[in-house]
Amino acid sequence: MLTIKDLSVKFPTRFGDFTAIEDVDMTIKPGEIHGLVGESGAGKSTVGAAVIGLLQSPGYVANGTLTLGDTDLRNLSPAEAHKVRGGRISMIFQDPQTSLNPLMTIERQLIETIQTHSTVSESEARNRAVDLLEEIGIKNATERIKAYPHQFSGGMRQRVVIALAISTDPELVIADEPTTALDVAVQSQVLDLIQRLAKERQIAFMLITHDIGVIAQVADRVTVMRKGRVMETGVTAQVLGKPQHHYTQQLMDSVPPLDRKIDRFRVPEADNTIASNGAMAENWLLEGSQHARTGLSLTGLSVKFAGPRTSIFRKPPPYVALDDVTLNIKPGSIMGLVGESGSGKSTLAKAITGLVTPSSGTMELGDDVLPYGKSRSRQHPSRQLTQMVFQDPYSSLNSRHRIGDILTEPLWFYGFVKDEQEREKLAASMLSLVGMQPDAISKYPHQFSGGQRQRIAVARALLARPRFLICDEPTSALDVSIQAEILNLLKDLQAKFGLTILFISHNLAVVRQMADDTAVLRSGKIEEVGETNALYTAPQADYTKSLLDLTPVMPTTWQT
Amino acid sequence: MVYFILKRMVQSVFVMLAVAFLAFSLFRFVGDPITQMTGVETSVKDQERLREELGLNDPFIYQFTRFTGDLLKGDFGFSYRTRQPVAKMIASRIPATLELGVVALIISLLVGIPAGVYTALKPRGVLTQTILMTTLVGVSIPTFVIGIMLIFIFGVQLGWLPTFGRGGTVQIGGWESSLFSVDGWRALLLPAITLGVYQLTLTMRLVRAEMTEVMRSDYIRFAMARGVPTASLHYRHALANTMVPVITIIGLQFGGVIAFSIVTESVFQWPGMGLLFLESIRFVDIPVMGVYLVVIAFFFVLVNLVVDLLYVAIDPRLRIKDVS
Structure with a gap:
């Protein structure tokens, strides 16, 4: 169970310290998906980075307590903190295209991560990796594990990222905008997967996103942040359905509904x-x-568009971007x-x-008939x-x-x-x-x-x-x-x-x-x-x- | 893949042809070889006869076609100066230049890459600042000054190393090598360092810039978040990705090292191709100069091809097609 109390993070600048987040309180129980919403600059990602101890330099935790179970995360030596990363806390990043090392097969990346955190032989680690990929929904995992990241589609790649993140049985996974770069169909699959993992493996998820719809769908509890401060926190249905705080109400008014058309958004009008x-x-x-x-x-x-050329003699089949x-x-x-x-x-x-x-x-x-491309x-x-x-x-x-x-x-x-x-x-x-x-x-x-x-x-x-x-x-x-x-x-x-x-x-x-x-x-x-x-x-x-x-x-x- | 290599090879042929044409047409303007070859006592009639014999009166296109045709047949012609076959002259000089270039490259890589990695990982360290300052000085001093300074310090003042020539060489087949005797290595050290300094600085700065960039990337941050051991993080994950773009530049630079070893060779009187080229210029020895340029261009093309293949070997994205 993760407990955050009075957390403040500061970034020293030439003009004095800039306070990124201030007095943030939050608890995440095992198996709970805790949504963290807010607009850009609200400090959502900073909370996640502070928990896992990867604050962008020169930021530092100025105040507050961070505890995971009985461990005080602020009082760890660098070596101990590095052990906790991956071992007990893991992270999922936004863009699956860039979050895997392009030069290593996913097999090597998985085995390396597993062997870092537990003393198992390579073949044991490989078996565990294959099982994990199967569990995460990658078919034919014994074969596919030998592939490089670029050989997977975006959604599959995000699954591999999730497999890597949970390969060491962490207690807490920080998911920083895990579906923002994905299409809706893939997004719903990834969200289902996260829900399943929280339930079956009792992993606590900190789900950082700006998408209220995503939060509404999967989060058990939600914390609304603005300008580094917590505005409101509570059970998702409560916070989003009957927002107490003025800011949350405003935020909910700005969300375009899918099921009906509204004439105007209720936002403060321009002067x-x-x-x-x-x-x-x-x-x-x-x-x-x-x-x-x-x-x-x-x-x-x-x-x-011209397709990639594979032979000298045959013309490559064209890629059809728009069809009739x-x-x-x-x-x-x-x-x-x-x-x-x-x-x-x-x-x-x-x-x-x-x-x-x-x-x-x-x-x-x-x-007028429009001439094509360059002839216009x-x-x-x-x-x-x-x-x-x-x-x-x-x-x-x-x-x-x-x-x-x-x-x-x-x-x-x-x-x-x-x-x-x-x-x-x-x-x-x-x-x-x-x-x-x-x-x-x-x-x-x-x-x-x-x-x-x-x-x-x-x-x-x-x-x-x-x-x-x-x-x-x-x-x-x-x-x-x-x-x-x-x-x-x-x-x-x-x-x-x-x-x-x-x-x-x-x-x-x-x-x-x-x-x-x-x-x-x-x-x-x-x-x-x-x-x-x-x-x-x-x-x-x-x-x-x-x-x-x-x-x-x-x-x-x-x-x- | 095969298509890619074939395409590069066809391109290379055109590059070689263009270089041969340029080399040959340039040298028509560098002076009259006949006046260099003959003394004052040679009669105008004899000079004319020589000109006719050497084919210098033929139209330009005809001369060029003969030049490339002979090259393709492996006939590189005869030097105007020494009357020896050019092929033999160049072949006897290639080992010296190649060994010098390769050792210079190895020195620059052995020092440049670790230094680049260190300065990228510890950007604020005192040692980093020192290295950056020193290399800045190193890169701003011209090569020949560095050579002369090294000669002065290690050759003249300390008397540790010889200041010219190749020292003791060992004959292996047709290859005259200085890599198999202590004496040879002693002679090789100073010129190789001189030649490698610029390449070293460049490699270091490039590795540093790329590595800094890679360390900020998502996959490194993700690897950190998974607790991947620091050593693996730096050398397996980060360094490999750093080297992908760096290899191209190193390859191009290696071609340059071979081509521009002229200055170093002349400072150290190193009997390589560069020195031969300088001598040939002085005597307007057109066949030697032409062949020299073509050989250098060939090295460039070859190195580039190797770099392209290395690229494919390192980066799976070029090697393996997307499946899904």
Whole structure:
């Protein structure tokens, strides 16, 4: 049983100590899955790192007690602490792609770990490893154990990671976002596995995640953290269903529900006085949108990439990223596009924007047929009419440019506004329109948070006077409360300016809140298209059904 | 895999052809070999006859085709200076240069890799700072200055080691080696250190940078969280992953060591290919220079091929296809 009392962790900096977590209390019983939720920067991972004794240098435990059973984890010599790691406490990391040594077979990694913590012969260790892999759900383990990590798919790799973590029978496993990098189907398998292990082996799990749905599904108890402090703790149904703390309530309000559509998220609205400064940008945009709303229709669109070459004489079979996709996005509507990673969602966006050359099919934006990839000239009107908002706001803004330069670029580039001062004024007004202070114009991207940057990215897209906006996972890099704000913003803008939006996401709940119609993509093929509500309430394709079933949600009985 | 090797080999042929062309066309502008070969007393008529005999009046393309054709047949021509076959001259010099280069490489690896690992694992140690400072000095001093300094200290002041030549060599088949006698090793030490210093610094800094990066990676943190013993963590998990990118650079550098041993060889009067090249330049000995460049290019191509194969041997991701 793990007991944490008054834990504080500090990071010394030049300007004095920075307190990462303060006065954290928590107990995890054997066999219990204890969820730890909070937004980025809340200190969730720091708690886990402090327990296992792997705090990033120069962080240190400033105060508090950490005990596992009878062992005081703070009073161990480095050698003893190293023995506890793996032996009694283990850890699972977020990304299975990077958490296994790529140059060693999983057999060697497993045997090494087992032999480190118990004196057994190599063949005994191998037998134990094979049994473990079978138990964890890897078929044909005697053969598969000889493989290298890259020979497993993402979900299988996370199973191997879990096998490694529990290979020494630890009492406690710290799982740091163990399913965040996985698709829903794989996620549900991994979560089942964690539940089974907790039950059968009485392992205590500390499940660190930002996904409330995951917590609701598997955690027995939950602790909500914010800015390094515990906000609320208790039985999961209690905390998530009847949140006592103001912050937990806010957090729950920001979570998009899968089973119904809500008009707006109940999040604190942007300051009204700021928004009123946006009148200039609003008029400018409306002026530009006089002409008809622009829809997009794709007919028989296919994209093929060259496959890996294996022979000199035979041409390699092509990899089909998109297979005969036909999709009609009505003018002024939002089309949601969902699918697992690798299903071709982003390839579709790239084909529309001309970044990838399709092998066949037609694309029509409004009444114009779009030329393929590179044959689309840079002056082609669709380059201005179609704009994109990307997933990662940290890399989609040039960090060496002022916000003003980033925002005014489309204005001079497309020749909308000739006068430089006029451009700056319009850009400042646009910032107000997306809910930011106009003085942001003279700052640089690194001075803003992820959510603010995404607002800037939206502003940049709007300043090109687009009629068709592609949002490629615009909120998946953001915290849930920020996500709610950005989704509200996009909804408002879409309604005001009659934009047509292709909204790409792997998160079905988010798409339900946003889209009028939804298309489900799988391995480059459209499985199902339909009006969003109908598709969610009565899915036709089996694939859609399984996606909906597997998405972790809060049980409806909890909801207040 | 087979396709990959074949592709590299075809590419290599083109590289070799390009080098031969460059080498040959360059040397048409370095001076007139006839004036170097003959004295003032040779009549203009004799000079013309010699020019005709050597084929120097033929069109450029014709000369080049003859040059590459002869190379392919294994006929490397005759030196203008010594009238000996070039093949024999180069062959007699290759062992000296190769031994020098290989020993320099081994020294640089034996010192560079451990030093790189140490400085990566103990980034704040006093020894680390000392090593980094020293190597910074080492890398900023030109090779010939290092050579002269070593000669001054160990050869002149202390009188421990010889300052020029190969010392005692042992003939094994056609290979004249200095690796089998104490005398040979004594003579080899200073030039090998001189030649290896730059490579050593580079290897060390590269290993340090890569290792620091690898130590921050998820799989190392996961291995730490599993309590994998420190020694295995550092040398089995981390070092192997560090070496993947480092090998490419070391390989490229080794080609460079062979090619640019010219300076070291001339400082130590080391009778290798570099020294031969310098002598040939002085006498506008076009056949020797051309063949020298082609041989060096061949080494480069060979080393690169070996590096590619090593890559495949180390990294299973290149060796084995994804199953699922």
